[in-house]
Amino acid sequence: MNAPATPVTPKYAAYICSGCGIGDAMKVGQLENIAKKEGKMALVKSHPFLCNAEGVQTIRDDIANEQVTHVCIAACSRRAKTEAFQFDGVAMSRANLREGVLWVVAAGKEHDEVRQEMAADYVRMGCAEVKKMKQPAGNVKEASSKRILVVGGGMSGMTAALEIADTGYEVVLVEKSGALGGMAANLWKRQPFKTPYAEAQDTGVAEMAARIAANPLITLHLNSTIADTSGAPGRFVIQVAQESGMVSEETVGAIVQATGFTPYDMAKLPELGGGQTNVVDQAGLEALAKQANGGAIKREDGKEVSSVVFVQCAGQRDTTGTHLSYCSGHCCGTSIKQAMYFKDQNPDIDTVVMYQDLRVPGMGEDFYRSAQQKGVIFSKGKASKVTGGDSCAVTFKDLILDEENTIDADLVVLATGQVPNAGVDLEAWNPVVTAAEGGDEAAKAQRIVMHGTSVLKLNYRQGPDVPQFKHGFADSHFICFPYETRRTGIYAAGPVRRPMDILQATDDATGAALKAIQAVENASLGRAAHPRSGDLSFPTARLEGCTQCKRCTVECPFGAIDEDEKRFPKFNEERCRRCGTCMGACPVRVISFENYSVDTVGSQVKAVEVPEEDEEKPRILVLACENDAYPALDMAGMARMNYSAFVRVIPVRCLGSVNTIWITDALNGGYDGVMMMGCKKGDEYQCHFVKGSELAHYRMSKIGDTLKQMGLEPERVVTQEVAITDNARVVKLINDYVAELDKLGPSPMKGFG
Amino acid sequence: MTINQNAANQAAVERYRNNFLKEVEANVEEGHMVKMCMQCGVCAGSCPLGNAWEHSPQKIFMMIRAGKRAEVLGSDSMFMCTSCYNCMVRCPRQLPITHIMHGLANYAHRLGLAPKGQPTRDFATLFWNNAIKRGRVNELMLTLRHYFRGGLVSGIKEAMGMQSIGLGLLLAKRLNPMEIFGGHGVKDLKGFHAIIAKAKEIEDRKKGFTA
Numbered sequence: 001m002n003a004p005a006t007p008v009t010p011k012y013a014a015y016i017c018s019g020c021g022i023g024d025a026m027k028v029g030q031l032e033n034i035a036k037k038e039g040k041m042a043l044v045k046s047h048p049f050l051c052n053a054e055g056v057q058t059i060r061d062d063i064a065n066e067q068v069t070h071v072c073i074a075a076c077s078r079r080a081k082t083e084a085f086q087f088d089g090v091a092m093s094r095a096n097l098r099e100g101v102l103w104v105v106a107a108g109k110e111h112d113e114v115r116q117e118m119a120a121d122y123v124r125m126g127c128a129e130v131k132k133m134k135q136p137a138g139n140v141k142e143a144s145s146k147r148i149l150v151v152g153g154g155m156s157g158m159t160a161a162l163e164i165a166d167t168g169y170e171v172v173l174v175e176k177s178g179a180l181g182g183m184a185a186n187l188w189k190r191q192p193f194k195t196p197y198a199e200a201q202d203t204g205v206a207e208m209a210a211r212i213a214a215n216p217l218i219t220l221h222l223n224s225t226i227a228d229t230s231g232a233p234g235r236f237v238i239q240v241a242q243e244s245g246m247v248s249e250e251t252v253g254a255i256v257q258a259t260g261f262t263p264y265d266m267a268k269l270p271e272l273g274g275g276q277t278n279v280v281d282q283a284g285l286e287a288l289a290k291q292a293n294g295g296a297i298k299r300e301d302g303k304e305v306s307s308v309v310f311v312q313c314a315g316q317r318d319t320t321g322t323h324l325s326y327c328s329g330h331c332c333g334t335s336i337k338q339a340m341y342f343k344d345q346n347p348d349i350d351t352v353v354m355y356q357d358l359r360v361p362g363m364g365e366d367f368y369r370s371a372q373q374k375g376v377i378f379s380k381g382k383a384s385k386v387t388g389g390d391s392c393a394v395t396f397k398d399l400i401l402d403e404e405n406t407i408d409a410d411l412v413v414l415a416t417g418q419v420p421n422a423g424v425d426l427e428a429w430n431p432v433v434t435a436a437e438g439g440d441e442a443a444k445a446q447r448i449v450m451h452g453t454s455v456l457k458l459n460y461r462q463g464p465d466v467p468q469f470k471h472g473f474a475d476s477h478f479i480c481f482p483y484e485t486r487r488t489g490i491y492a493a494g495p496v497r498r499p500m501d502i503l504q505a506t507d508d509a510t511g512a513a514l515k516a517i518q519a520v521e522n523a524s525l526g527r528a529a530h531p532r533s534g535d536l537s538f539p540t541a542r543l544e545g546c547t548q549c550k551r552c553t554v555e556c557p558f559g560a561i562d563e564d565e566k567r568f569p570k571f572n573e574e575r576c577r578r579c580g581t582c583m584g585a586c587p588v589r590v591i592s593f594e595n596y597s598v599d600t601v602g603s604q605v606k607a608v609e610v611p612e613e614d615e616e617k618p619r620i621l622v623l624a625c626e627n628d629a630y631p632a633l634d635m636a637g638m639a640r641m642n643y644s645a646f647v648r649v650i651p652v653r654c655l656g657s658v659n660t661i662w663i664t665d666a667l668n669g670g671y672d673g674v675m676m677m678g679c680k681k682g683d684e685y686q687c688h689f690v691k692g693s694e695l696a697h698y699r700m701s702k703i704g705d706t707l708k709q710m711g712l713e714p715e716r717v718v719t720q721e722v723a724i725t726d727n728a729r730v731v732k733l734i735n736d737y738v739a740e741l742d743k744l745g746p747s748p749m750k751g752f753g
Numbered sequence: 754m755t756i757n758q759n760a761a762n763q764a765a766v767e768r769y770r771n772n773f774l775k776e777v778e779a780n781v782e783e784g785h786m787v788k789m790c791m792q793c794g795v796c797a798g799s800c801p802l803g804n805a806w807e808h809s810p811q812k813i814f815m816m817i818r819a820g821k822r823a824e825v826l827g828s829d830s831m832f833m834c835t836s837c838y839n840c841m842v843r844c845p846r847q848l849p850i851t852h853i854m855h856g857l858a859n860y861a862h863r864l865g866l867a868p869k870g871q872p873t874r875d876f877a878t879l880f881w882n883n884a885i886k887r888g889r890v891n892e893l894m895l896t897l898r899h900y901f902r903g904g905l906v907s908g909i910k911e912a913m914g915m916q917s918i919g920l921g922l923l924l925a926k927r928l929n930p931m932e933i934f935g936g937h938g939v940k941d942l943k944g945f946h947a948i949i950a951k952a953k954e955i956e957d958r959k960k961g962f963t964a
């Protein structure tokens with residue numbers, strides 16, 4: 001896969017900056033000596049202002065004239081001056097003397113010694129790290145596909161297809177039914193999306209469908225589903241199956257999944273009249289409105305409706321656990337729109353919207369006011385019982401007047417919710433597969449049935465669809481990267497991702513379209529997607545050492561790893577986000593990146609000089625996630641908050657990449673404690689790699705036995721969840737931990753290392 | 754008067770069937786804004802006297818929409834409003850709440866549905882009758898009528914209680930004891946009564962009490 005890099009003799013150089021006050025607070029000469037003698041750097045220079053043009057030029061010259069291949073920069077944080085310190089083709093480490101030492105160690109002579117020791121260790125660590133690094137060569141692919149598959153031809157899918165095509169990329173649009181438009185095609189009108197947001201508007205489906213049909217960049221497959229998806233970003237191979245049984249093959253670079261939703265089944269709401277005559281859901285009302293075609297809306301039995309009640313949140317926001325627990329977000333606006341269908345046709349029709357909280361996101365508030373102007377009555381109440389029939393009755397509790405009441409109406413409309421069409425739930429899938437692989441016949445049959453319900457039919461070891469999150473919606477990183485699923489190059493847009501209305505869905509589709517374009521471009525250049533966008537490194541496994549334990553395959557949050565015929569892990573580089581979770585998982589430590597490996601971190605752990613017990617200077621290793629925790633520590637420095645000079649911080653790509661060996665090495669080496677700082681995990685996760693922090697917490701919960709064997713207290717290893725805004729908190733966490741370890745006393749391992 | 758009221762009431766019930774909101778929109782000052790209330794409750798929370806009445810403006814508006822005609826028109830709330838305008842300046846939907854409350858009070862009063870014996874309503878009636886008699890308020894008579902509204906004994910008690918204030922007013926020449934003999938009036942009393950009669954005629958017509 002990878003073009004072999006021309007072998008060159010490595011030459012290591014270290015540059016120490018004495019600017020920004022570093023030179024005043026630290027003995028730079030001594031640091032130079034350490035880089036030379038202990039760090040074994042061939043070339044060591046200090047500079048009073050390393051990031052200025054002249055300083056940077058010094059480094060460039062050495063790379064050009066002295067054949068320097070590896071550079072350690074001991075200056076500011078790796079997050080600072082990234083543009084100045086950017087040297088193509090060389091490996092680089094950064095020793096954080098400014099944010100990590102100068103700005104966080106208390107000022108004053110009495111701290112000179114610990115400050116200098118901290119700086120010296122960071123120089124040692126920077127030198128040790130860079131010697132283990134290789135500059136990733138990258139993996140540019142000539143034959144990478146830049147076409148984009150859009151699954152689903154509803155509002156979201158059509159929008160995505162048009163947006164992609166308008167940008168000049170080719171689209172393959174697959175729609176299950178015989179026509180474009182999805183749910184929107186069944187609407188009489190849609191909620192307004194233009195100022196003054198007062199009247200329902202035409203859906204625009206016909207016009208969009210016509211534009212798609214006329215667009216030469218869009219290949220449309222109607223009456224079709226996906227029979228198989230294999231490959232990875234840049235090289236997905238899709239089998240598109242037509243209803244007729246005919247299968248055609250498409251190669252694409254990325255996928256937008258816009259498979260929308262199904263209305264919650266009214267039949268599950270018998271207490272609200274579901275299934276009785278003249279009780280319809282919102283989709284049912286749209287059908288009646290379409291039939292009326294602007295005239296009087298008639299019931300099934302032909303009677304003109306003269307009074308109608310809309311029951312909001314029907315089977316939604318349910319706290320009993322029976323129905324949907326969430327709010328679908330669009331249905332208040334939809335009922336407002338539908339009440340207007342009646343009022344616009346005949347203002348004398350009684351229209352009551354019975355709501356608990358009227359939720360009209362966006363400009364919906366104007367639409368709500370417009371309906372009030374038209375005389376739609378809004379009643380704050382909770383319906384407890386609906387009976388259908390010739391004269392329907394809604395029994396409800398009036399939440400303002402605090403009393404039970406009943407209204408009669410010709411027609412009752414239930415505002416039911418959105419159920420995502422997200423395919424197979426992998427949480428349910430995996431146990432079935434395990435049982436089937438164990439030979440269980442029933443499980444084998446069930447696997448076939450489940451596979452039939454899959455949307456994408458991914459040929460991935462971890463299962464055929466994108467992982468789901470809460471309530472069966474496709475998981476997408478809600479805080480940082482909406483649209484982004486846990487399958488690289490596959491983007492979810494519209495109500496399959498979270499409940500939403502048409503306006504939000506079209507915005508969503510536009511975002512997903514742009515992400516998909518980014519994905520095909522990145523894939524063709526061999527670059528990672530966010531959050532390590534542009535990263536050229538990718539994991540490889542030394543298969544001779546692999547025990548086929550499958551941990552990497554199972555734990556990769558992005559399903560990047562399959563199994564080859566010999567059951568060895570098969571890395572799909574284009575699907576990989578470079579989180580290193582596989583590296584952290586591997587018990588025999590055979591997985592590594594060129595510039596990030598068990599050794600690049602392990603050598604730093606070992607490079608720290610651990611003082612003897614009687615010196616009373618503990619050493620604490622902090623493994624900090626580079627996405628949130630490390631920036632928070634930097635920001636603590638910028639705010640000149642002080643934390644203990646006994647800690648040594650190593651940034652990691654994700655807590656998931658932490659291999660237990662680093663921790664046991666540190667403890668064996670006499671460190672007094674190890675603190676890990678990662679992102680929030682669980683249901684409200686903020687982990688940039690979704691599962692990394694959670695896995696690290698899980699792995700560390702099992703480290704107790706190891707500690708016991710070593711004769712160490714469990715407090716010697718702690719794991720913390722921090723957010724990027726936690727600059728004050730990280731300082732407190734560190735200082736509290738140092739105090740706690742102080743009480744515990746020095747590690748009994750000291751001196752044995 | 755009573756017969757007229759009953760007839761008007763019957764006519765209104767007939768005309769608006771069960772759509773009380775429409776009735777309010779047509780007959781109550783600023784009634785067309787009632788439908789715009791979004792039931793946020795800001796008015797209810799803003800009223801300094803809120804805990805002294807039965808229904809907050811929020812509830813009144815909800816009751817109108819729910820068609821609770823008798824309860825709304827029989828409520829004491831509109832008469833308890835002190836016109837502080839707190840609710841009105843705070844309402845996010847900019848309902849002229851105070852005006853609507855007064856409008857409702859007036860409508861209920863005219864239909865004879867307003868609560869009997871409601872003190873503010875009684876005082877307002879007293880004031881009106883006193884003022885239109887001669888075109889000027891006869892303060893002595895107004896005060897006495899007010900004190901003696903509940904009979905001789907309670908009237909004497911109330912008057913005694915206010916004795917010192919009354920004496921003070923007397924000394925400061927703010928109260929004329931001679932007013933007991935009828936007091937002074939406007940110059941053209943006949944003309945004044947004609948104006949009032951005309952105004953009533955116009956209002957009755959506007960509000961549908963006469964054709």
Ligand code: SF4
Nearest residue numbers: 313327328329331332
């Ligand atoms: S949008 Fe309105 S009707 Fe729909 S669930 Fe939310 S609150 Fe209920």
Ligand code: SF4
Nearest residue numbers: 556576577579580582
């Ligand atoms: S680095 Fe992360 S995304 Fe890539 S294969 Fe390993 S676990 Fe999966």
Ligand code: SF4
Nearest residue numbers: 546547549550552586
């Ligand atoms: S975790 Fe390591 S040993 Fe296990 S399958 Fe993966 S590469 Fe092999």
Ligand code: SF4
Nearest residue numbers: 790791793794796844
């Ligand atoms: S403040 Fe205004 S909108 Fe809110 S409840 Fe009162 S009248 Fe209604």
